[in-house]
Amino acid sequence: MGKFTEDDLKKELETKEYEYGFYTDIASDTFPAGLNEDIVRAISKKKEEPEWMTEWRLESFRHWLDMEEPEWANVKYKKPDFQAISYYSAPTTKPKYDSLDEVDPELLDTFSRLGISLEEQKRLAGVAVDIVMDSVSVATTFKKTLAEKGIIFCSISEAIKEHPELVKKYLGTVVPQKDNFYAALNSAVFSDGSFCYIPKGVRCPMELSTYFRINQAGTGQFERTLVIADEGSYVSYLEGCTAPSRDENQLHAAVVELIALDDAEIKYSTVQNWFPGDKEGKGGVFNFVTKRGLCEKNAKISWTQVETGSAVTWKYPSCVLKGDNSIGEFYSIAVTNNYQQADTGTKMIHLGKNTRSTIISKGISAGKSQNSYRGLVKISPRAKNARNFSQCDSLLMGNECGAHTFPYIEVSNPSAQIEHEATTSKIGEDQIFYCNQRGIETEKAIALIVNGFSKEVLNKLPMEFAVEAQKLLEISLEGSVG
């Protein structure tokens, strides 16, 4: 008792290697590095896309050329050289499988090492998984069950071919091509991603989920996700990520668009555990993601995220509350350790009447990391009776890390009620002492306290994910620092 000091914990944490850092050796079909109109055309051709899609990509690319990388975020990193990245990489083994037996065994092994065995998930969890290995979708399960309900759940490149009318109608409506630097880049070169459409009045019977892995050395991954919940429908969507250990920085610039039509509800949960770099801060994934949802009348979008990985995170899942009585929610846990930097938060744009939003953000920083919450709550002049509650709590472990809060509150309607509160604290010695007294080791006590600190958010995760999320929290903060 008491032998395990804070220093020990810190040491153990620092030396804690990234458990999921392994590299699957699958022959990949990779484009030469660099980006120009030809590459964009080639990506489009490779994916057998129709003319309008190619044009759409090219238009985005031209916008991108005029844009500058954003610098306002509270993160410091060496900017990636966009001409040194290969913009397309796909496993060359046949991309379509009817059953799991046909899938490359090595790939399956990768997933089982990650603890997300397909069989298990198929049988036990009842989760349909659309696995994205690097960029191309290699396995889609439960598709039939979904198809019976009229639910479309496929890769976005498939959707472009099979359901062009839906993609045409909604792609880029929430995150326009020139929304920001990374969104424009993504629009030009997105390799693959998921597409989901829930028809009117349908309640999706299972949690939809995708797993992303960045696999090929030096490839950026540009996912594009589009989720459309038609009137009165409901869907819960899960996204989880792990990536192999790598020395050079890998760039990830995804775009996620959610559209909740009248009375629809979308629940989007993310567990992100990309390689955060080693304890010297070398390597790690750059995660520059644009996520945004649009709520029509009485619709609800709920973002839940657990961010434990990535060297640099730049991510603001947002809600545009356009319809009256719509609801936006954001629950987040961001854990940073060693030299990780996270600048994350949300935007709640209240446009409709009686719109409500809730923001709960928990930041945990350890080691030499920097953790920032940056959020915007905007009440437009027409948004009568808008309501917002924001809470940002930070937990600091050690005095070499930093926690920052940058909440922006802009209110132009007097009937709005906005509350914002933020606290910063450390794990109290008395709390630890109390636990020790009850025979709980310091390490366990800290885990307990961190768990309690993040419980409000963990509770929001779907069952299947909550387990994994806790696992990931453990990896990041195992033998948690005091």
Next chain:
Amino acid sequence: MNLKNKLLSSYIAFDDYLEADSPVHDLKNKAIKIFESEGFPTKKQEDWKYTSLNSLLKADYSLSPRRDHDLEFKDVKRYFLHDIDTYKIVFVDGVYSSFLSETTHEKMDVCLLSAAMSKPKYKPVIEAYFNKIAPEDSLTSLNTAFAKEGAYIYIPKHREVEKPIEVINFSTGNEAALMLQPRNLIVVGENAHVQIIERHQSLSDNPVFTNSVTEIFAEKRAFVDYYKIQNDRITASLIDNTYISQEGQSNCRVHTFSFGGNVTRNNLNFYQKGERIDSTLKGITILEGKQHVDHNTLVHHIEPNCESHQDYKGIFGDASTGVFNGKVIVNKEAQKTDAFQQNNNILIDDKATINAKPQLEIFADDVKCSHGCTIGQLNEDALFYLRTRGIAKKEARALLMYAFANNVLQSVKIPELKKRINKLIAEKIGVNMGFDL
């Protein structure tokens, strides 16, 4: 010619008037260069995201007003805290008015910056303190370049100033449009106590643009109680840059009452350079019409065991806009910091807007930092309760607004000033409560 060019070209003339060997000569030259390269801040800058100076920069401001003012004490009496005895440093159109002022050199210095700059006796103080904490941003530099006149207050060790000091800037309207750049230097020695009241007042409807810089140094265990009254005409705009450097165990309190003016921007910065420091920043803002007030505060906790308390209340009517941008930085070394920041706002009318950005930047783990920000309306239930007691709607609303602002008012330590501010609030809300809170 735009204002920036005008300022730059008039600096050349102004520069000739300065003695070349003046200790601040180089400082001024450097400052004007900073202003030349940076210009006036624009909305593209993060710190000025919600406040635009464009509307102010259009007028053709006179930079060096004529000196023929003739203010009678009775004309301006109401702007003084006349019911008690005070020291007064009064400037009319930027020029010192000895007739209206009451200064002293007895055991302390309450006088003019220009006098202090020119007399060798004050040289050590000027060299040790002048422009030492003012950062090199464009507006502060602009002031530094042109700084000619302002209050110079030096309170030596262990001295408790027995009466408040008033620093008042009048503008008479002799000029069609006037730009003023007062510069104040306040040094409060070890264990000394002082209370200061600052006010900018325009006496006509001609536009006035004031870019003021105040540097305050609080030595060990010093106590500084500073009040800013901003109840100017709608034609007057103010950019108030105040920088406060605190040494160990000192206590500084700044209260800002913003009721008037066109565009008011308060840059209030505290730097805590010792242990066990206490800083207090409080403010009441009540606006109407198209007024705009921007409170930009910074508390930088550099050393351990310090405290800071911020409490800003705002009531916004008509099409007024309010901005609160509060920043608390806690350095790695500043363990055991207790920083608290609160910002409450009430919007009364449809077109009123509030933008708030309460920031925390924390690098130390053993700290207690929190901030709260609310935006809402008067409580309907409370209003109903008062109405059932036979209180008219207008009075009931006023009563609730009083109550809302009262927290801040309570910590005003000069009773006469408190009374005066009560009166101002009553005027602003448009009712006579018939009692003092």
